[in-house]
Amino acid sequence: MLTHSTPDHIPADVPKELHEAWYRYKAIVKLGHPALEQVAKPVTRYNTDTHNLIHRMKTTMKEANGLGLAAPQLGVSTRIIVYDSGDGVKVLVNPKIISSKGEQLDPPEGCLSIPGLQGQVLRAKEVRVKGFDERGRAVSRRALDLEARVIQHEVDHLDGILFFQKAIPDTLEWVIGDGDDDDGNGAPRD
C-alpha cells in the first residue's frame, strides 16, 4: 500500500492532512530513508558517540511522545533501542530476542517514522531478550504484553523491517488528528 519515497519526500499515499505531522520531528527519519531499510550494525565498543546517540534517542523519544525508538530512526544504522512502556526508560544495545511465547494482537501499532499509519500486528505475548545496557553491562530481560510488543517492533527496526510489512493488511489505516500531545486515543507509536 505504500509506495517508496526518497528521503525527505512524503510518499503519495500519505493523506495531505498528515503532511505537517511528517515534518514535525525532523530528527526522526521517515519512511523512505535508507537507514530504515538496512540491517543495522552491532555496537562493538562504547565511546562518546555511543553515549551521545543514546542520549539523543531518549530525548527524541520523549519529545515525540513515543513508546520506543531505534537508532535507525535517527538515521544511524546501529543496533540500539530505547523504550518506555510505562516503567521508565530502558536502553538495549545489541538486543537479541532469544525466545518468544504466546500471541497478542492489540493494541494496534504505529511508528514515529510513518506518522498517522496504524494497524494490527500479531506479536509474541512474551519475549526474553538479551543485550547490554548503556554502560555496557550484560542484561537479560523477560518482557510481557506492551513491553514485549515494543521490543519486537524496535528490534524489527534494527533488521530493516517496518511494522506495516507485518501488519494484517485490512487493519492498516491512516489516522488523521492523532496529535502528538494526545497519547490517550492513538495507537502506541514507536
Ligand SMILES: [Zn+2]
Ligand atoms: Zn517504529
